[in-house]
Amino acid sequence: MIARRVGLGCAVAFLAVVALAALFPDLLATHDPLRTDVRSALEAPGTAHRFGTDQSGRDVFSRVVHGAGRSVGIGLLATALAVVAGLVLGSLSGVSHRVVDAAAMRVTDILLAFPEFLIALIVVAVLGPGTVNVAIAVTIAAVPVYIRLARTQTRTLHIAEHVEAARILGVGPVRTFTRHVMPGVLGSLSVLATIGIGSSILAAAGLSFLGLGPSEPAPEWGLMLSGGRNVLGRAWWISVFPGLAITLTVISATVIGRALRARAEGRRG
Amino acid sequence: MAASAALVLWGAATLAFLAFRIIPGDAVSVMLGPQAKVSEAVKAGVRAELGLDRPPLEQYVSYIGGVLRGDLGTSYQLRMPVTEVIGRQLGPTLQLTALALLIAVLIALAVALLARRGVARAVMIAGELIVLSSPVFWIGIVLLAVFAFGLGWFPVAGTRSAATIVLPALTLALPVAALISQVLRDGIDQAERQPFAETVRSRGARSSRLVLRHSLRHGAAGALTLAAYLIGSLLGGAVLVETVFARPGLGRVTLTAIVDRDLPVVAGVIMLSALVFVIVNVVVELLHPILDPRLQARPAVFEAPAIEERR
Amino acid sequence: MSVVHVRGLRIEIDGHVVVDEVDLDVAAGECVAIVGESGAGKSLTVRALLGMLPDGARMTVDELGIDGADATGLREAGWRSLRGRRIALGSQDALAALDPLRRIGHEVAETMEIHRLHRGRRDERVVQLLASVALPEPERRARSRPHELSGGMRQRALIASALAAEPAVLVADEATTALDATVQARILALLRSIADEGRAVLFVSHDFAAVRKVADRVLVMRDGRIIEQGSAAEILTSPREAYTQALVAASAPRPRTPDRGQGDVLLQVRDVSKRFDGPAVVGASFTLAAGRTVGIVGESGSGKTTLARMLVGVERPDHGEIKWTTPQRVQLVHQNPLGAFDPRWTIGRSITEALQAAGVPRGERRRATASLLAEVGLEEALSARRPRQLSGGQRQRAAIARALAADPQVLVLDEPVSALDSTVRARVLDLLARLQSERQLTVVFVSHDLAVIESICDDVLVMRDGAIVEQGAVGDVFAEPRHPFTRELLAAAL
Amino acid sequence: AGSAGDADGSDAELVWAIEGANLSAGHMDPQTSQLDVSGMVQRQVLDSLVFQEADGSFSPWLAKSWEVSEDGRTYTFELRDDVTFSDGNAFDAAAVKANFDRIVDPATKSAQAASMLGGELYAGTEATGEHTVEVSFTQPYAPFLQAASTAQLGFWSPKVLEKSADQLDAGGPDVTVGTGPFVLSEYTADQEIVYTRNDDYAWGPDGAKAPKIKTLRVELLPEASVRAGVLSSGEADVATQLPPNVVADLGDDVTVTAKEYPGLPYSLFLNEKHGVFADQKVRQAFSVAIDIDAAVDEIFFGEFPRAWSILGPTTPGYDKSLEGSWPFDADKANALLDEAGWTERGADGIRMKDGQRLSARWIAWTPISDDRTALANAIQSDLKDVGFEIVREKLEPAAYNEQYGPKTYDITDWDFSGVDADLLRSHLGTDGFQNASQVSDPAVDDLLERGLSASDTDERAQIYTELQQWNAEHVAIVPLYVSSLITGSAKGVDGLEYDLYGRPLFYDASVSR
């Protein structure tokens, strides 16, 4: 109980730091993330460079800090887009005619049949690599899940007793939809989204790792991890710190997401 | 069930076909070699050869016809039938994923059954969270660094000795194991909160009997659905794991095909993945009623598992 | 010599004492009932006899003997050898109390496996046991799974499994609560016969009607203590404690409200049918006169809710006609008040929304909300709470208040008191009777509880499998039931 | 890995780890591919007319003897008469003609091999006897013998050319058929190529007979660290394309051979027909704004020398005088950019002129090794210091070609190995197939033409010196460093030889454990 509180507190605090790094990297960074200094390449973590330097002598700490915006940003952007798309498509499908709804759900089911990461890969194949394309790919890969949840929620809420009660009381259909159905759907979606952000960050990092995302010299965690893997034995810090950054960010998002879900389900703590 | 299966496969084929059409740029220029100074006439010839000059609907019909005959076209880059390209690389990936699945299930069972309460349980839950929050390539790199470069227990790469498959399979297995053990544990916990668990204990049963004879089976139903879904997702993971461990296999082929825009191969992978989904689901649909007889009456549905679990 | 012997039982959960100073004796062949309001500590007390308290509970006891064995300081392993063998538990919801994935036969045999009894003859024993609890076709049923059995059959199977190792004590915690009246009566008879065969039976219930049928002796619990005990006849006829008196009174048949007199015909329902996966309502016809209260009664699944919903217009009949002679404001109070409120909204906001939909001007809504809450006997402060933060009775009142916001002329109530405790139930029924006379409401009242129907309704419709099998004035129908099903219902209830 | 079978090791298998990432992208045929790796692996299958010895001289191979006509336009080869392709077809004058004609056929889409065969200058091949063949050119063509010694001008079985030439880029057991010491017996794209000994082989360079090893298994391992790893763990016997940073970690049991590539060093090509590099001052500024010495020295651990010229020091005709002639000088770079009018500065410190940013787009072809990435980062960082923005795009081969074709980039990069300085023709000639800088200068074309026909060594050296100096001033190409092909071989590997490019040759190789 207390451990869980502490865990949640740490998660919130860590995400706050990540957010700070993403919005105002210069407050935290000690160096220019792009500035190379080949003479001090592969320096171990120390006073001059907190997290050491990479093969071109760039400061790993500053790159991790500057990478936050891109790495977390892709995840956030993708999740936000997926939630909006899911909400619109899913709730429309939920209130449409049975045939339309059934057709839309079949398409979603077919998309759900494929592993998310494979879909993201294929979308990048079609669009070509790049930061924005990765965000789009991750969105498309994630969206069917949100569509389905939004649709199920819309359906359930549409026939839920409290919505029915409102209807019997004479509340109009539009008002019922916007006041009772939509907020409920959005609520479930946002809880899912908090957990989904983690997945999106991981998927985006995977694409970057494969060289399909942002390209050097841009600081991005997946890319940095990939860049250091050949010198792991000699300069572990190049990969380890961005790796930790990803893991901790995703853990934090997940912990918060789970807490939100627990709250939404009414069991506290 | 057959209808759902056919629907998924048809959907996949259509998706694959659309991938061909949506791609920006001229497919022929993409497929022709580097710095090709080729006249328009030659390009037109290639286009005709591939049937790209025909109306889209006609192309679609002939593509679906090909798929029905088991013909997925010819790879642009490898100039080989796609079925052969995939067939050749299927072996290593199949070995890898099968072993990964086995390891994952064993780990998940061990974790869910042995770490039932107390500190062990808390540690396992934290471990699962860490594994699930770490990119699979990062897990692979850490395992490589520790067990191959560091301790030297396993070879770094290669395909020939049996030991080379251990680390990649473990990498692929860990996130799957973490997911399955989470779901299994939740399922067991939930089952043990149900009144029947109290009945069983009131008969004088030990907790081991309760778990093994009763609640495990309840938990297994959810875990089975999830495991089935994860079998599909292993293919996605294989792309990363095969890259990290420099292993040959379908993952690498997929990645190369994607990078080179070898669309017939990409389409083939889409079809394969749909086929895997369908087969796995058929098997699961057959297994489910054995685990949970209440389901016998219900018609089979093709569905991915609950959403939060898809990580 | 008592088979169950308890002195000074005390249970603490998280530092709170929830059961204290409980002494208890049950002799062989005796059926002892423990009654009391929800939360009184009945379940904890009997679970303590099996050593099965929830995590975090601490139990101390001066003396504890089960079937001659001293269980005072037992550890888990010791308890295990008692459970099932000397004392067995049959709990509330039999569908959930049997492992849904296993065959009935395996469930019954499990106790024998655990205690290594009847090796080699277990299948035979299972069939015998199932037969002994009067389960029809025991061989076939042994191979069925719980979901394939009806509620009553499941309860029998559960009791059979409890008896498998021939325990000296059977604990039945709310063993009949979830059952229909007819089925309930049969299970109670079974419990009585088990006691008559020489076992000690400990029966937990909050339902005095059930207790009356089986118990030799009754213990009344309140706030974790036994406040009164005696023979069943004593307690039921001349309770000493005010609390017991209230409990008995609440369970006793309520005085009938006087007949309200016939008004104009408001509603004509002709040959209405509705199917879902199977028929839900079949050829229902009746009329409703202004100012009357009509009860709809029947077993679970007989179509009561469906019919009520069609009256309100949220469900359309497939066939037939529902015709209001003049336009009426009809309101529905749902079966489950928790689900009927938006969980994210406060009660006040939900009522305000209803007022707005009814056209009450913005400025007056606040005051109207307060007066509605007052009308159903709720404090205004409760309007700031969310549905989950209210008790069952409070929620039901709030639901009624919201329905009144639309100033209805006709109120359709779906099982408004079924989920409530007997004392709370009495208060809600009083409220309804008062509202009806104050507001001149016409009421349709759905229930499966004949006693409730009898006390509050003028007319009654008896439904079975979707059809109205009998209808008429409550007095006539209850006094002279014509349909065999009605007779069965009445017999079970009394 | 090498398992000793018979006493003489005739069943031995040798495992050779190479990078090979792009082979599957249609690069299995050296006659059409311009990738070094293609010739390197297919050398096992492809023999050449002549062999180039380590000292640069030529010795007989498939040709017993040869003659060059007085006017330098016609080469007459007397072929061996005992050579057969591994599919049983005889190697004869017709086979030579079929191969050479195929290479220059525009439908073949060959770039490098066609250029080595003289390109436009190729007049035709004539079979004057069953085993006599005449290759003629429209003008004297000096580099031909050298070209004829490479795998790019090796010979596929005429039957393959007839039936399945279109499958050669993809490669495969029944397609990749030559006369070489090995037969390609298995090929799994992106995974491995298995070559099996050609038991009939008796026509190798310097009298080489059938190889000692039975199987040469080529493992395609794109990760440098993995190649090093398999070599250390004994899973591979030989590994090539090792980056300098792993060499130190290989251990004492591994013999490391580094051979400096002859030819064009690793360079940046500045597209002078596009964007900011149209201005020579900008190109000059670019070249002196980079601290090449420091970057190359640090990133390659001092293993590779920085380059001063567009020819490597081991290439005949190298102009040593250029060494030290254009040192790193940020001040000079700034001055040059000021002179060129890029005097305003944007908010981010990038120079501007008439509202346009001083920005250049660099397209790079994947995969890119870590050290080249590090070098690129250093270059970008150095240029940013003088207000010059470099945007680098990493492109997969297909996407790269989409940009390369219409020449819509400012910078691209590669190195190009070749023993003859004539390789500059493809990079600086107006019609050169690798003319990424889009140089179009009649004076340069004239020099290249003269280099082609001059047969006197000193005269050729003079011509190529002029070309190198032209570039030093003109800066179409910025050479960065001279790389080496680093090969490690495990203990027990014997008889490994290397060609002029440092590629291992397996004619006499043996492996024992």
Ligand SMILES: Nc1ncnc2c1ncn2[C@@H]1O[C@H](COP(=O)(O)OP(=O)(O)OP(=O)(O)O)[C@@H](O)[C@H]1O
């Ligand atoms: N697991 C538990 N954790 C905390 N408190 C509990 C637990 N179980 C019971 N209690 C508390 O102990 C008290 C007695 O509960 P008990 O279940 O014995 O009541 P009961 O008389 O059986 O009521 P009901 O008629 O509703 O079944 C209640 O106040 C309840 O809230």
Ligand SMILES: Nc1ncnc2c1ncn2[C@@H]1O[C@H](COP(=O)(O)OP(=O)(O)OP(=O)(O)O)[C@@H](O)[C@H]1O
């Ligand atoms: N929305 C629905 N969809 C499908 N079947 C339904 C639906 N509503 C009711 N039914 C079915 O119609 C039949 C009658 O149900 P109804 O809810 O009217 O019974 P009831 O008498 O109110 O039962 P209870 O006492 O359990 O509330 C049942 O078999 C039920 O399963």
Ligand SMILES: [Mg+2]
């Ligand atoms: Mg209870």
Ligand SMILES: [Mg+2]
């Ligand atoms: Mg109902």
